[in-house]
Amino acid sequence: MANFNAYDFLKKYEADECTPEEQAIIEETYIDAQVTPQDLLEMEPDLNDLRLRLSKIPNKPRRINWPLNILLTAAAIAIIGTATTLLFKKAAPAPIQFATDIYPGGNRATLTLQNGKTIQLSDTKSGIIIDASKLTYNDGTFINNEQAQAFTVSTPRGGTYQVQLPDGSSVWLNASSSITYNPALKGQEQYRSVKLSGEAYFEVAKDKNHPFVVTTDKQRVEVLGTHFNVSAYNDDLSVSTTLLEGSVKVAPLTTTGVSKEIILKPNQQSEFDANGITVHAVYADDVIDWKNGSFSFASESLESIMKKISRWYDVEVVYTDKQVGDKPFSGAISKYEKVSQVLCLLEATGEVKFKINGRKITVMK
Structure with missing residues (x-):
């Protein structure tokens, strides 16, 4: 960060031109000191540490956002230790235990x-x-x-x-x-x-x-x-x-x-x-995939996943074996599929089974 000037940096903040990382630093300073950014402009001699803090901002790795049609047509299942990792794909027609289905919210x-x-x-x-x-x-x-x-x-x-x-x-x-x-x-x-x-x-x-x-x-x-x-x-x-x-x-x-x-x-x-x-x-x-129309799980327990499904599809969830709720899963699927599609894809891991009866989903080992 050559030719760094705290005053210029704070003016950049005032103009709403900071990167998210730069904004975080200046707002953290504001919160810690309980002063406004304008007050900070008058405290330039005390802000020498900003150069050091900004120089330590890492280059964030790029996250590949695969097109939805690729995600929904590809599938991979891998079991590492006790963790089940699942990249969801489009499911086949629902089996008989899902004869009654539930639409999304x-x-x-x-x-x-x-x-x-x-x-x-x-x-x-x-x-x-x-x-x-x-x-x-x-x-x-x-x-x-x-x-x-x-x-x-x-x-x-x-x-x-x-x-x-x-x-x-x-x-x-x-x-x-x-x-x-x-x-x-x-x-x-x-x-x-x-x-x-x-x-x-x-x-x-x-x-x-x-x-x-x-x-x-x-x-x-x-x-x-x-x-x-x-x-x-x-x-x-x-x-x-x-x-x-x-x-x-x-x-x-x-x-x-x-x-x-x-x-x-x-x-x-x-x-x-x-x-x-x-x-x-x-x-x-x-974390905010729910806002953008997806269920997204990263080594998340089945119990936590089923709570999200329960709220979105407005269903009751019961377990025949509570221990199955501790199993971790990872993956993603559109929130706008019928509930049977979501459950079939979880079943594809071989770790859990489900049954739908009215608006009640039974989770089985």
Whole structure:
């Protein structure tokens, strides 16, 4: 990084011209010091470490995004130790145990306004734009002139929806999830505040003067303007936060308030459970495959996979042998296949079998 100048770097940030890695560094500095980027411009003599930190940014390996038709027509099965790795392909016609089939979920959500009024959102649209004076779908279709300064958007099992918030931030809700938006005052600072249940992917509009805060029952996430995913389902044992761009501050919530905070950088994921909080490296793009229409698993337990299937297809899952739920699988398949196609491909490993009866799936060894 020849001829590095901290002032020029910070001006680059102000102009929104930084790489995701550079943005993460400057926002981490902001969060640590609790000052604005403009304040940092006046602290140039104290920012000599930026040259060193930026020089250590690795050249990220390119990830090959194979065309979907190639992924769906190729298959490979390999067993390494106890891990089953599976690259899913298009399945053959469903066998007799899948005589009754289940279709995937779709665009379904309910908007609840501060006055208690509810609006069932169109399942022929994929998202809604909410501002203080009107409601529209993301294709420009007008809904009405409702005041929506605070509101809740909820998806059912088998539902997903995109929401553009009044501040310009975008949120993609996964199945069986909800967000409550409230630009409330907290102390002396104004926060853009969202309460989340379930899973959502956020692309937050940058506003250095008004941090964006996502709270769940177990943790608090604070950002300035970035892309990240939070999974906080009540029936999961942990809450995960995955960063794609920028920087986020994650803090577990305890009975005494906010505990020690950590800073995530791109392609890092925090996991908070009964044992505390840990951070590990991930391919963040894989984590949000659900938003882009796929199931994607990387050495993930069958129990965790079946929870996702249960939410998306709105089915009950039961086990004849609980131990089978511990088996790890890896692979990917479109979320828009019938459930039988997904189950057949899992069965192709020879590690598990399934039976469909109505809206109940039985998992067998």
